[in-house]
Every structure is written in structure tokens, then in C-alpha cells.
Amino acid sequence: MTRRMDPKLLQDHNLTAGEYAQIVRLIGREPNLTELGIFSLMWSEHCSYKSSKVHLKKLPTRGENVVQGPGENAGVIDIGDGMVVVFKIESHNHPSFIEPFQGAATGVGGILRDIFTMGARPIALLDSLRFGPLADPANKAIMEGVVAGISSYGNSVGVPTVGGEVSFHPCYSRNPLVNVFCLGLAKKDRIFLARAGDPGNAVLYVGSKTGRDGIHGATMASAEFGKETEQKRPHVQVGDPFKEKLLLEACLEVMEKNLIVGIQDMGAAGLTCSTSEIAAKSGTGISIDLDLVPQREEGMTPYEIMLSESQERMLIVTGQENVKEVQRIFARWDLDAVKIGEVTVGKRLRVRWHGKVVVDLPVEAIVNLCPSYRRPSRKPASLKSLQSLKVPPPPPRLDRALLALLASPAIADKRWVYRQYDHMVQVNTVILPGADAAVLRLKENKTGLALTLDGNSLYACLNPRLGGKIAVAEACRNLASVGARPIGVTNCLNFGNPEKTAVMWQFKEVVEGIAEACCAFSIPVTGGNVSFYNDTEGVSILPTPVLGVVGLLEDVSQAVSPGFKEEGDILVLLGENREELGGSEYLRSFFHLEGGEPPQLDFDKEKRVQGLCLEAISRGLIRSAHDISEGGLAVCAVECAFHSPGKIGFLLELADSLRSDALLFGETQSRILVSASRSQLEALLALAAEKEVKATVVGRCQGHSLVIRHSGRELINLPVETCLAAWESVLPRIFSS
Amino acid sequence: MKFGVVVFPGSNCDYDTLYALRDVLRQDAVFLWHKDHDLRRADCIVLPGGFSYGDYLRAGAIAKFSPLIEEVREFASRGGLVFGICNGFQVLLELGLLPGAMLRNKNLKFLCQAVHLRVENAGTPFTHRARKGQILRIPIAHFDGNYYAPAGVLEDLEARGCVVLRYVDENGDATERANVNGSAANIAGLVNLRGNVMGMMPHPERASEALLGSKDGRVIFESLILGRMPKV
Numbered sequence: 001m002t003r004r005m006d007p008k009l010l011q012d013h014n015l016t017a018g019e020y021a022q023i024v025r026l027i028g029r030e031p032n033l034t035e036l037g038i039f040s041l042m043w044s045e046h047c048s049y050k051s052s053k054v055h056l057k058k059l060p061t062r063g064e065n066v067v068q069g070p071g072e073n074a075g076v077i078d079i080g081d082g083m084v085v086v087f088k089i090e091s092h093n094h095p096s097f098i099e100p101f102q103g104a105a106t107g108v109g110g111i112l113r114d115i116f117t118m119g120a121r122p123i124a125l126l127d128s129l130r131f132g133p134l135a136d137p138a139n140k141a142i143m144e145g146v147v148a149g150i151s152s153y154g155n156s157v158g159v160p161t162v163g164g165e166v167s168f169h170p171c172y173s174r175n176p177l178v179n180v181f182c183l184g185l186a187k188k189d190r191i192f193l194a195r196a197g198d199p200g201n202a203v204l205y206v207g208s209k210t211g212r213d214g215i216h217g218a219t220m221a222s223a224e225f226g227k228e229t230e231q232k233r234p235h236v237q238v239g240d241p242f243k244e245k246l247l248l249e250a251c252l253e254v255m256e257k258n259l260i261v262g263i264q265d266m267g268a269a270g271l272t273c274s275t276s277e278i279a280a281k282s283g284t285g286i287s288i289d290l291d292l293v294p295q296r297e298e299g300m301t302p303y304e305i306m307l308s309e310s311q312e313r314m315l316i317v318t319g320q321e322n323v324k325e326v327q328r329i330f331a332r333w334d335l336d337a338v339k340i341g342e343v344t345v346g347k348r349l350r351v352r353w354h355g356k357v358v359v360d361l362p363v364e365a366i367v368n369l370c371p372s373y374r375r376p377s378r379k380p381a382s383l384k385s386l387q388s389l390k391v392p393p394p395p396p397r398l399d400r401a402l403l404a405l406l407a408s409p410a411i412a413d414k415r416w417v418y419r420q421y422d423h424m425v426q427v428n429t430v431i432l433p434g435a436d437a438a439v440l441r442l443k444e445n446k447t448g449l450a451l452t453l454d455g456n457s458l459y460a461c462l463n464p465r466l467g468g469k470i471a472v473a474e475a476c477r478n479l480a481s482v483g484a485r486p487i488g489v490t491n492c493l494n495f496g497n498p499e500k501t502a503v504m505w506q507f508k509e510v511v512e513g514i515a516e517a518c519c520a521f522s523i524p525v526t527g528g529n530v531s532f533y534n535d536t537e538g539v540s541i542l543p544t545p546v547l548g549v550v551g552l553l554e555d556v557s558q559a560v561s562p563g564f565k566e567e568g569d570i571l572v573l574l575g576e577n578r579e580e581l582g583g584s585e586y587l588r589s590f591f592h593l594e595g596g597e598p599p600q601l602d603f604d605k606e607k608r609v610q611g612l613c614l615e616a617i618s619r620g621l622i623r624s625a626h627d628i629s630e631g632g633l634a635v636c637a638v639e640c641a642f643h644s645p646g647k648i649g650f651l652l653e654l655a656d657s658l659r660s661d662a663l664l665f666g667e668t669q670s671r672i673l674v675s676a677s678r679s680q681l682e683a684l685l686a687l688a689a690e691k692e693v694k695a696t697v698v699g700r701c702q703g704h705s706l707v708i709r710h711s712g713r714e715l716i717n718l719p720v721e722t723c724l725a726a727w728e729s730v731l732p733r734i735f736s737s
Numbered sequence: 738m739k740f741g742v743v744v745f746p747g748s749n750c751d752y753d754t755l756y757a758l759r760d761v762l763r764q765d766a767v768f769l770w771h772k773d774h775d776l777r778r779a780d781c782i783v784l785p786g787g788f789s790y791g792d793y794l795r796a797g798a799i800a801k802f803s804p805l806i807e808e809v810r811e812f813a814s815r816g817g818l819v820f821g822i823c824n825g826f827q828v829l830l831e832l833g834l835l836p837g838a839m840l841r842n843k844n845l846k847f848l849c850q851a852v853h854l855r856v857e858n859a860g861t862p863f864t865h866r867a868r869k870g871q872i873l874r875i876p877i878a879h880f881d882g883n884y885y886a887p888a889g890v891l892e893d894l895e896a897r898g899c900v901v902l903r904y905v906d907e908n909g910d911a912t913e914r915a916n917v918n919g920s921a922a923n924i925a926g927l928v929n930l931r932g933n934v935m936g937m938m939p940h941p942e943r944a945s946e947a948l949l950g951s952k953d954g955r956v957i958f959e960s961l962i963l964g965r966m967p968k969v
Contacts (some may be wrong), residue, residue: 151847155878156788158749242747242791249746332772333746420847422878424943425786427753432950441948443756557948 013040019371026365034303034351034359038366041269041307042276045532048370051498052530055508058515063524065487072193073114073265075526076186077488079552081445084191086120087183089128089453089492089548091531095236096178100145104178105153105239109311111182112157113265116248117314119192119255120184123426124440125154127164127180128453128492128546129417132173134409134734142176144735149239150180151420156241157248161421162429162438164453165546168409171457174536179492179529181453181548185442192255194274195262195317196282201343202323203275203288206330207247207313210271211296213237214309243312243335250333251314259322259329266313272306272366274315275341276349280367288341290353302351302358317343377504387462389595391581394661398634398708398715401590401661403726405631406638408589412730413642431561434643436478436627441556448556450484452549456630457542458583459598464506464543466598468513473606473669474629475549476521480610481625481672483560483617484551489518491528491547496540498532506543514545520603523549560617562626563643564650564701569623570681571650571699574688575609575671577633579662585630586665599668606670612691613672621676621684628671634664634716636673637699638706638723647720652699652708660710675701738962740766741779743809743825745800750786750822750942757942758783762958771803781818781961782809784825786878786940796839796881797827806832818862818961819934823879826926826936834934835927836894837886842879843919849878851951852917852939854925855905858898861928863935866960872909873902873953875939877917882938884920884927891921902926902937 010020013036023039024030031039045051061069067084068076074088092107108125115122127150132139143166154161159182214237254260262282264274271293279286290305300308316337318326323339330337344350349366351359395401405411418433430448431439437452454475460467476486491514496503518525534541553559581587582596616622624644628636634652641649656663676684681697688695706723708716740758744751751768758766767777776782790799800806806828813819813834821829829835842848851874859869867873886894894900902925906915911923918938926937941954 148846155847155849155880156747156749156791158787240791242788242793245749245788246746419850422847422849424849424876424878424940424949425749425753427756427943427946427949430948443760 013037014044015040019043022371026369027361034306035361037303037307038272038359038361041272042366043370047269047273049530050370051373051375051532052507053372054374055511058511059525060515060518061524061526066524066526067188067191068526069524070527073117075488075490076118076191077526077550078188082188083444084186084188085183085449085550086115086118086186087181087490087550088114088527089179089181089490089546090114090529091492091494092178092180093176093494093531093534096146096176097142097174099236100142101149102236102238104146104149106237106311107178107180108150108153109239109241109244110267111180112159112244113267115182115184116251117192117263117265118186119190120186121252122159122182122184123428124183124438124451125159125161125180126438126451126453126548127161127178128455129164129166130172130177130544131168132170133168136173139173140734146176146178147417147420153239153241155422157245158425160423160425160429162423162440163433163451166414166417169457169542171541175534175541177494177544179546181490183451183550190255192260192263194264194278194281196278196284196286196343197261197317199284199343199345200320201261201317202320202339203286203341203343204316204318204323204326204337205293205313205340206316206335206337208240208243208310209294209296210305210308211310212300212304212308215304215307237309237311239311246333246335247312247314250330250335253329254326259326260316260318262317264315266315268309270307270309276363276366278315278317279347279349279363283347285344285346285348285350285363286341287344287350290351292338292340294336294338302353306351375498375504376501377508378501379505380502386595387597389582389593391587391596392591394659398661398664399718401586401665402634402716403723404590405586405635405665406723406727407730408585409730410585411631411635413728414731416731416735430556430559431482435562436481437484437551439482439553439556439559446555448553448559450479450482450551450553452478453546454478455544455546457544458594460510460543460545462583462596463598464509465513466601468510468545469517469601470598470669471545471547472514472517472521473601474627475547477610477627477672479549479551480613481627483558483614484553485614486521486523486549486551488550489523489525489547491525491545492531493528494531494534494541494544494546496535500540503540510543510545521607558617558620560622560625561643562640563624563645564640564648564675565623565644567648567702569675569677569701570697571652571701572674572676572684573671573696573698574612574674574693576694577656577658577663578668579658580666580668581662584665584667586632586661601669608691608693609670609672612688612693616684616687621680621687622674623677624675626673628673629667632665632667633673634708640673641706641720642724642727647704647724648701649703649705649720650699650701654698654710660715663710664708664715738764738781739779740764740781740783741769741777742766742783742785743771743805744768745771745787745789745803747789747791748785748787750940754783754785754822754942757945758958761945762962764962769805771805774804774808776808776812781820782812784821784828786823786825789824789828796824797831800828801831813934816931816933820863821936822940822942823938826938827881829934829936835929835936836890837884839881840883840885841881842883847880848917849876851876853905853907853915854902854939855909855911857903858901858928861901861932861935862964863928863957863960864901865964867956870909872905873956874951875941875944875954877939879938882918882920884924886921894927897930899928899930900924901928901935
């Protein structure tokens with residue numbers, strides 16, 4: 001056995017013996033250490049999607065407005081008037097556990113680069129965050145660090161963080177999820193891709209210098225956490241948002257002036273990934289000299305330089321004639337732009353160092369020939385008992401249950417989080433964080449964009465396929481509630497170790513559910529990210545699909561917010577109530593029970609409800625709209641009161657023959673609570689009848705109390721102020737103690 | 738009236754300020770690059786929000802050494818109108834064009850939210866279109882907005898009418914609760930003695946269109962636009 005076949009060395013590089021044998025076959029010899037490092041990065045789960053590829057193929061990726069589907073840095077959708085949106089979501093889970101502030105900050109930096117690499121100016125960020133219970137000081141510290149990291153990076157670069165979600169579960173205790181979404185705006189004829197063009201083109205290294213930080217970040221993200229993970233802290237990169245801002249401006253300037261052929265971000269897997277991918281996508285080779293790479297530290301080896309994940313760096317390919325002009329522009333922004341090599345014929349990655357060739361590999365083998373696994377999957381036997389949960393009888397009054405729900409961190413006010421984010425910079429934010437979806441205006445015309453992130457991990461655990469479908473349906477419903485039609489999807493799929501059959505089964509089911517729903521709603525998936533190995537000490541997180549859906553508003557001035565507008569307005573429920581308590585936040589926070597079947601979903605009903613809401617908004621028939629989700633109808637109505645300018649209360653009178661707690665707190669899908677002025681009510685109900693959607697008058701906006709009656713019996717009667725205080729004080733109290 | 742909006746490499750409200758002035762208020766407005774020595778014959782220099790040079794040291798501390806700032810200082814000394822917003826205000830404090838300093842917000846967190854302001858002096862070139870006592874609703878977005886000055890300086894500022902804007906609640910009362918960042922005497926905006934240099938932490942450019950929730954910030958820009966221009 002040779003030195004390099006040393007199982008310890010392979011294990012350190014997260015490669016199996018089979019994968020190593022494959023590498024030797026592909027390159028016709030044994031790789032040297034630097035080459036082994038390159039394969040370890042590019043064949044890692046994070047870079048190669050080797051366990052997920054076979055399933056991700058099931059997602060619908062086409063549509064008439066899709067300009068760029070999966071496979072590039074981000075997806076691109078045409079929004080008319082010569083403009084496109086460029087968007088993507090990425091996870092930064094593992095680094096955020098090891099070093100919350102920098103892990104989350106560099107997550108923001110990475111996704112921003114994915115977007116401006118394509119030629120788009122980033123105009124919005126959103127984050128989906130999951131933490132363990134805040135009673136544990138360790139989780140509190142992680143959350144505080146993550147939020148501060150996002151705030152520090154996004155605010156400084158000047159891209160508003162306009163929305164997202166924060167949720168809690170014990171499974172995230174030593175494995176927080178930090179999923180960051182970014183959307184940018186570009187001209188359709190100025191989209192840039194990772195392309196090398198013709199042999200002879202110059203390869204430029206731009207941005208920060210290379211240091212030893214982040215070596216093995218991608219392989220770290222492809223392994224489970226054990227007790228020794230603390231020692232992996234040096235694997236986390238350190239972010240410099242100021243440098244990123246300079247890089248952003250300089251890159252957009254050379255793109256605007258059409259001075260470059262192609263560009264690739266040095267994100268996970270740094271110089272290795274950017275050089276080999278840009279060549280593989282162009283059918284060329286690439287040759288670089290490491291002595292020319294700007295370095296922050298002395299004595300770095302080729303292995304370290306190639307594997308470093310130092311932040312705020314890019315690889316640019318340009319014609320030789322434009323090198324000087326590109327360098328002049330970067331110098332104006334005080335940035336290095338150094339020619340380190342060129343595009344070659346022959347499809348090989350050649351790296352020189354101190355006059356010697358230290359890497360000579362076929363790019364195809366590095367980028368495209370990683371084995372793809374169809375890993376075995378099996379439905380876990382334990383699921384059945386989880387699904388067959390016996391629900392306790394409802395309490396006679398429900399005031400206490402409502403207050404418990406409002407005080408549950410999942411539902412409680414998230415202002416403590418989002419006021420740390422600059423959500424208004426760039427002066428486009430029409431609907432601020434806290435609503436169903438954020439809405440941005442486009443300065444170029446009168447349209448607007450709506451953005452939302454959604455995912456319910458308990459649903460996905462109890463019924464993965466249904467959980468996948470609901471995540472899509474609810475995200476689309478969020479958009480419909482503000483008046484936007486969905487145009488594209490990106491997803492972040494957070495799961496445990498795919499080598500476990502139960503995890504693989506969850507993954508397969510969730511992906512198929514998402515695929516079904518996207519087909520039903522006719523929305524393309526233009527990219528996304530898979531994060532496996534979210535396990536700590538052998539325990540996997542709940543399956544957590546997070547859907548990022550982008551919507552378009554024809555006329556942004558018609559955008560509707562969830563807050564009630566005026567006393568006397570009539571409350572109308574679009575959709576039907578059913579007796580469904582499985583997987584609800586009510587069971588979780590009031591009875592401390594997790595189980596049952598998640599609510600059912602009927603695509604046809606869902607589409608009709610959303611269609612009605614959109615049509616009613618465009619005709620100006622409704623004054624507020626709010627999607628019914630966690631906490632059910634009661635929490636939905638209460639949130640509308642909280643969001644109203646004068647904290648207007650309501651009287652809700654319900655008559656359905658369901659158990660009262662299911663009626664108030666059940667999470668039946670395909671429902672939106674809207675308010676309408678008396679004068680518009682008739683038109684709204686007529687429109688609902690025409691669209692074959694059940695629309696029921698359930699109450700009115702009035703006074704300063706929250707009153708709910710069921711068949712004449714009062715279940716809740718609380719002052720708005722009491723509930724508001726319970727809801728608002730949760731996070732500030734936790735974080736001030 | 739021609740506005741010059743200064744662009745430091747880490748400015749990020751430069752476009753927003755230009756947009757409010759040029760596209761919303763239809764004024765002549767241009768960018769001024771920090772490495773130049775050219776104020777491009779602007780009548781009013783605006784230092785916008787952002788993180789001028791990354792602000793890793795102290796907000797605005799490096800900006801004071803930029804080439805353009807030499808010109809701004811000289812322009813101000815001749816009585817030219819200089820208006821600093823957020824990071825721009827921090828730069829003006831670092832330059833000594835306004836007294837005092839900014840500390841971290843009292844809760845030690847970045848704060849982005851709408852606040853209420855009371856106009857304390859409507860006799861400045863920046864506020865003469867407002868009423869004394871008028872309440873404005875304008876957003877803030879900063880980490881270091883906790884204004885500090887020694888007691889003697891504060892007394893002097895108050896006595897001479899240099900306090901232009903104060904954080905108040907929706908009823909116009911300068912309460913402790915309304916003072917979200919912990920500023921001395923709820924100070925949100927200051928003018929120098931001569932009246933030609935003003936700094937404020939809230940962002941009037943973010944409150945210039947009804948679509949974005951408030952037009953209250955316009956009164957500041959309109960005061961400049963409709964005012965008498967000082968001879969420089």
C-alpha cells in the first residue's frame with residue numbers, strides 16, 4: 001500500500017477507498033497530496049451533490065421565463081422590460097455552529113457573490129434560521145452571534161435584509177440552520193457566466209489576498225459533527241464586508257463596460273473550484289501559477305493556496321487586450337487584479353509553483369466525473385406511532401392557549417431580530433419584514449417583487465412528501481397574500497446524514513413533494529442547495545426544506561399588507577376550515593406534543609384560493625390579507641390586529657361544527673383571512689362565488705379587544721394590549737436576561 | 738440648486754440620496770468621488786450614509802483623511818452648505834465641523850426602524866420649511882448613533898439653538914423610551930453655530946415617497962431647495 005492510500009489520509013479528506021480507486025483510474029496514476037486535496041473538495045457532497053443528484057433531476061426547471069436554470073451560480077428569470085432577476089439560496093449551517101458570527105456573515109458574503117458574479121446588483125437578502133430552544137444559553141449565544149453576523153455583513157455592504165423566518169426545535173441545538181437567500185437585478189443582455197472563452201484569454205485573480213482560512217470548509221460541511229468539532233474553528237472563514245462592497249462595485253463596473261468574458265466566485269473550494277469549473281464549462285483547460293497569487297501569509301504550500309476559502313475573491317477571464325483596463329478599474333476601487341494564468345487547449349488544470357508543475361489533472365474528472373450515488377432509502381418504522389397521535393380534549397376557554405401560542409418563540413414577534421438588519425437601504429422596500437412576504441418596488445417601472453422563505457420541518461418529519469408540497473403551497477400563498485404571482489423557486493434542503501436510509505427516504509420524499517407542487521403551480525425551480533450531514537453525535541435534524549419563492553406584482557402600489565386598516569371593515573375567510581391539529585404549533589406549545597398527520601393539501605383548492613386573493617387585490621376589493629399558517633385562524637387574526645396602525649381589535653364569530661381548538665388553532669391549508677370595507681363586501685363575495693371559492697364573513701374589525709365566539713359561546717376575550725405585550729416581549733426578555 | 742453627493746468606497750446610501758434628490762425632487766445632483774479634489778460647483782454637499790471606509794476603526798474616522806474632504810472642509814469654512822446623514826453625520830463629528838461624538842447604541846445593537854422626530858429649530862437652511870415643534874416620522878439605521886457631548890457643550894448647543902431634531906414619541910414627548918439609541922438630550926440632529934453645516938442620524942432620503950411609508954423627510958431637502966443660497 002502506498003503512502004497515499006493510507007486510510008487515515010483518505011478519511012481526513014472524506015474520500016472512500018472506492019472513490020480513491022476511481023480517481024486513480026481516471027487520472028492514470030496516484031494523485032499527489034495537492035491533487036488529492038482538490039478531489040476531496042470537488043468530490044465532497046457540498047460541491048458534487050453526489051447523493052442528491054439523482055433526486056434533484058425530478059424538479060421542474062423549465063418555464064417560458066427561465067433565462068438560466070440550475071447549474072450556474074444562480075437562477076435567472078425574465079421579468080420583462082429587458083430586466084431579469086437573479087436569485088439563489090445557500091446554507092451556511094456548519095460554519096455557523098462552529099463560529100456563529102463569522103459563519104453567518106460569510107454565508108451572506110458568499111450568496112451576494114453568487115448573485116453579482118452573474119452581473120446582477122443584489123437588491124435583497126432574506127434568511128431562514130433555525131435554532132435549538134433558547135432556554136439553553138448555548139443556543140441563545142448561537143442565535144445572537146448569527147443575527148449579529150448577518151446584520152454586520154449585509155448592513156455594511158448595503159443590501160437590505162427584507163425578510164425571512166426564525167424557528168426553534170431541540171433538533172437544532174448543536175446544529176443551527178442558516179440559510180441565506182439573495183436576489184439581484186440585471187439587464188437581460190448583460191448576464192455573465194462561468195466561461196473561459198477562447199484559449200489564450202487571461203485569467204485574473206481579483207479581490208482579497210489568499211490566507212490559510214477556511215481550508216477544508218467544503219469537506220467540513222460534508223461530515224457529521226462530533227465532540228471534536230470545536231477544533232474545526234480555523235476552518236471557518238473570516239468576512240470583510242467592506243472588501244466585498246469594493247469587489248461588488250468593481251465587478252459590476254467591468255461587466256457594465258463589457259470588458260470580461262467570464263467570471264466565477266471563489267466560494268467553497270476557492271481557487272480549485274473556480275479554475276476547474278470555468279474550464280469544464282467551456283471545454284478548455286486552464287493554467288495558473290501560484291507564485292502570482294496574492295498571499296496574505298508567508299510560506300503557504302500549493303495545497304493550502306488551492307484549498308483556501310479566503311473570502312471576497314473572484315476569478316475573471318478576459319481577453320488579453322482588456323487586462324489593463326480591468327486592472328485600472330480594480331485599482332480605482334483599491335483592489336488587486338493580478339494575471340495568474342491563461343485559458344489553454346487540452347482540458348487540463350495545470351498549476352505551477354516555484355517553477356514546477358504541482359497539479360496536472362483532467363478538468364472533466366475533477367468537475368463532472370464524481371460518482372453519483374443512489375443511496376438506499378427506507379421509511380423509518382417509528383413514523384407510524386408518531387403519526388397516530390391522540391389529541392387531548394380542548395380546554396373550555398382558549399385565552400390561555402392563545403397567550404401560550406403568542407409567547408412561543410416560533411410565533412412571537414421577531415422585531416428583535418429584524419431591526420438589527422438594515423431592511424430599507426436602496427429605498428425599495430414597500431412591505432417591511434414581519435409580513436407574509438417582503439415587497440420591493442422596481443425603480444425602472446411600476447412593477448414590484450415579492451419575496452418569501454418558507455418551510456415547516458415538523459410537517460416534513462411527519463409526512464415528508466406532504467411537507468414538501470405544503471412548503472411550496474404556503475410560500476405561494478404568502479405571495480398571493482401581498483398580491484404577487486409566483487415566478488420562480490429556489491430551495492435549500494437541510495437534512496441529516498444521507499448514508500442513513502431513513503434520512504435518504506425523507507430526502508427523496510420531500511424532493512418529490514416539492515416537484516409535484518412546483519408542477520401543479522407551474523413554477524420552475526432555478527437552483528438551490530443541499531445541506532446533508534446535519535447530525536450531531538449521531539442524531540439527525542428534522543428534515544428541513546426551505547423554499548424561497550419570488551413573485552411579481554404588476555402594480556406595486558396595489559400591494560396589500562396583513563394589518564387591519566379601519567374599524568368597521570369586515571373579516572372574510574377565504575377557504576374552508578377542517579378539523580386538523582396534527583403537527584400544529586398549538587399541540588406543540590400548549591400540550592407539548594409533536595405528532596399526528598400534517599394538514600391535507602388539495603392543489604386545485606389551493607390554486608383557486610390564491611387566484612381569488614390575487615384577483616381581489618388587483619380589483620382593489622380587499623384592504624388586508626394574511627395567510628393562515630402556524631397558530632391557525634386565531635393567531636392569524638391577532639397578527640392582523642398587531643400589524644394595524646392603531647392596533648385595531650376584532651370580533652370573530654365562527655359557526656363551523658368542529659372542535660373549537662381545531663377551529664381556532666388548526667393549521668388547515670388553503671386559507672387566507674382578508675378584510676374588506678362594507679362597500680366592497682358584496683363584490684368580493686360575488687367574485688369568490690364566480691371563482692368557486694368558499695368565502696365566509698367571519699367578523700369585523702372593532703374596538704381594542706380580541707373577541708372570538710364559536711356558535712355563540714365566547715372562547716377568547718382579551719385586550720389587544722395584553723396580547724401584544726405577550727407577543728412583543730418574548731425575544732427582548734430572553735436576550736436581556 | 739446643485740447637490741453634490743460624496744461617494745466614499747463604503748458609502749451605501751449614496752444612490753438612495755441621489756435618487757431622492759434627482760428622481761423624486763427633480764434637482765440637479767451629481768456624485769463626488771472621494772479621491773478627487775473637485776466639488777463640481779455644487780451648492781450643497783451631502784455626506785450620505787454607509788460605512789465610508791468600512792468603519793472598522795471608528796465610524797467616519799478614516800474618511801477625514803480623504804482628498805475630497807479637504808475641499809469639503811474648505812467649502813464649509815466659506816459658509817457652503819454641508820449636510821451629513823447618518824455616517825455623514827459621524828464624519829462631520831470626526832472632522833470637528835460639529836461638536837461631540839457617537840457612541841454605540843445603548844442596547845449595543847444595530848437599529849433599523851422608523852422613529853419620531855421633533856423639529857426644535859425651524860430657522861436653519863435645513864429646516865425652514867418645517868414648523869417648530871412639527872413631528873416627523875423618518876427611519877434610522879445605525880449602530881453608532883448614541884450622541885455624546887460633555888455637559889458644558891450640551892448646554893451651549895441648547896442655548897444657541899444648535900439642536901435641530903430630537904427623538905420623541907408619537908405625541909411629541911422627548912421620553913426615555915423614544916430615545917432608542919440613548920443619545921444625550923435625545924439629540925437626533927445638530928447644526929453648527931453659523932448654520933451652514935448640519936448632521937442628522939435619521940435618513941430623510943428613506944422618507945421621501947408615500948409608497949415607502951413616509952414623505953416626512955422631504956421637508957429637509959425642500960428647505961435646502963427653496964432656501965436662499967449662501968454666497969460662497
